[in-house]
Amino acid sequence: xxTLRSRRLATRARLARYGWVGLLTMLLAACxxxxxxxxxxxxxxxxxxxxxxxxxRPNVPGAVAAGQxxxxxxxxxxxxxxxxxxxxxxxxxxNLLARGQQQFTIYCSVCHGVAGxxxxxxxxxxxxxxxxxxxxxxxDVPIGHFFDVITNGVYRSDPVKGGYQSMFSYAxxxxxxxxxxxxxxxxxxxxSQNATVDDVPPAERAKLGR
Amino acid sequence: MGQIFPRNANxxxxxxxxxxxxxxxELTLIxxxxxxxxxxxxxxxxxxxPVPYSHQLHxxxxxxxxxxxxxxxxxxxxxxxxxxxxxxxxxxxxKSNSPKLAVVRESYATGKPVEWLRVHRVPxxxxxxxxxxxxxxxxxxxxxxxxxxxxxVWQTQPLYMGWCxxxxxxxxxxxxxxxxxxxxxxxxxxxxxxxxxxxxxxxxVNKAQLTNCYICHR
Numbered sequence: 378x379x380t381l382r383s384r385r386l387a388t389r390a391r392l393a394r395y396g397w398v399g400l401l402t403m404l405l406a407a408c409x410x411x412x413x414x415x416x417x418x419x420x421x422x423x424x425x426x427x428x429x430x431x432x433x434r435p436n437v438p439g440a441v442a443a444g445q446x447x448x449x450x451x452x453x454x455x456x457x458x459x460x461x462x463x464x465x466x467x468x469x470x471x472n473l474l475a476r477g478q479q480q481f482t483i484y485c486s487v488c489h490g491v492a493g494x495x496x497x498x499x500x501x502x503x504x505x506x507x508x509x510x511x512x513x514x515x516x517d518v519p520i521g522h523f524f525d526v527i528t529n530g531v532y533r534s535d536p537v538k539g540g541y542q543s544m545f546s547y548a549x550x551x552x553x554x555x556x557x558x559x560x561x562x563x564x565x566x567x568x569s570q571n572a573t574v575d576d577v578p579p580a581e582r583a584k585l586g587r
Numbered sequence: 588m589g590q591i592f593p594r595n596a597n598x599x600x601x602x603x604x605x606x607x608x609x610x611x612x613e614l615t616l617i618x619x620x621x622x623x624x625x626x627x628x629x630x631x632x633x634x635x636x637p638v639p640y641s642h643q644l645h646x647x648x649x650x651x652x653x654x655x656x657x658x659x660x661x662x663x664x665x666x667x668x669x670x671x672x673x674x675x676x677x678x679x680x681x682k683s684n685s686p687k688l689a690v691v692r693e694s695y696a697t698g699k700p701v702e703w704l705r706v707h708r709v710p711x712x713x714x715x716x717x718x719x720x721x722x723x724x725x726x727x728x729x730x731x732x733x734x735x736x737x738x739x740v741w742q743t744q745p746l747y748m749g750w751c752x753x754x755x756x757x758x759x760x761x762x763x764x765x766x767x768x769x770x771x772x773x774x775x776x777x778x779x780x781x782x783x784x785x786x787x788x789x790x791x792v793n794k795a796q797l798t799n800c801y802i803c804h805r
Binding site (some may be wrong): 386390414487502503505543549550 | 590668677699700
């Protein structure tokens with residue numbers, strides 16, 4: 378009985394002396410980073426699974442996302458039987474023009490200038506000649522032309538015969554509705570350079586400051 | 588009754604008082620100073636990218652809007668890094684032979700992405716959403732600093748939880764009008780608290796829910 382008790386005490390003493398080693402091991406083992414870096418892909422995270430190393434996969438050709446079937450051909454192409462049309466696919470409101478102004482300022486003014494004169498700091502430094510929206514040719518084109526150019530870009534002569542793309546397509550960057558809003562805003566810009574006070578509704582004239 | 592502790596345990600006990608004090612100081616330094624230091628967070632450390640792209644030139648001098656390249660910043664949780672196509676929109680004609688752009692041209696020709704390095708990173712257990720901040724009047728420069736003056740981008744804010752909560756508890760201190768969100772040189776008005784409180788109300792920012800755990804941790 379006595380020996381059993383003393384043996385138990387000796388065990389306890391050993392525990393007191395060396396127990397902290399086990400405790401520390403457990404504490405240190407508790408440090409891990411699998412919540413910090415979880416087993417899922419963050420945007421652009423590299424992947425070893427795919428041959429090109431990208432976890433963000435390009436669209437499969439022909440795939441249509443739910444709710445994105447493009448049934449309204451005119452809305453998405455601005456064309457009727459291959460010819461650009463001269464009507465907006467939805468009504469133009471003041472909000473739409475404001476949206477168009479915002480989008481125009483972000484994406485178009487970089488080259489074409491905020492007033493659409495074809496002059497900007499980028500164009501000047503790079504000595505490129507973007508289109509001036511106030512030239513007669515562009516005042517006469519149907520409104521769908523602007524949508525078409527934003528969607529498909531502009532080629533200087535045939536690319537097969539050594540021509541180059543002077544304006545890239547913005548279809549992947551600007552939503553369809555916003556492209557139409559920009560087209561409407563370009564029309565507003567054109568009007569602004571060729572309008573008189575009589576064109577402004579009497580109720581709005583006070584805002585002109587005279 | 589047998590002795591549990593040997594005699595030298597008395598000495599160890601006394602020494603452990605000092606050891607305990609030392610441990611407390613060390614823990615304070617490690618947790619309170621090292622982990623919060625600019626060194627640990629890599630704040631003010633400029634990250635060299637594979638292409639010597641300058642925000643100072645493009646956003647500052649040329650005045651190109653943030654959204655021209657970071658198109659999804661106001662639509663998605665993630666502010667995209669522009670596709671090579673976006674670079675080539677201009678650089679197929681401008682500086683098209685520059686050796687600095689060789690990596691971009693190669694990427695455009697082969698379809699292999701440019702391997703940009705990440706500057707701002709939050710842990711995976713934080714669900715940060717860019718669009719909600721942009722659309723509720725938090726400016727780019729609030730978190731990223733004046734990127735339009737940086738030739739090479741560095742992190743200016745610590746991005747730790749206390750820093751997030753600082754704004755989530757008092758959004759009126761930082762909120763700005765929506766049309767000023769992309770203005771990198773925005774300066775707060777002197778009556779920011781009054782203006783901010785109005786904007787918080789106007790934009791429907793629900794202060795009570797901003798400090799809920801699941802706002803960021805889901």
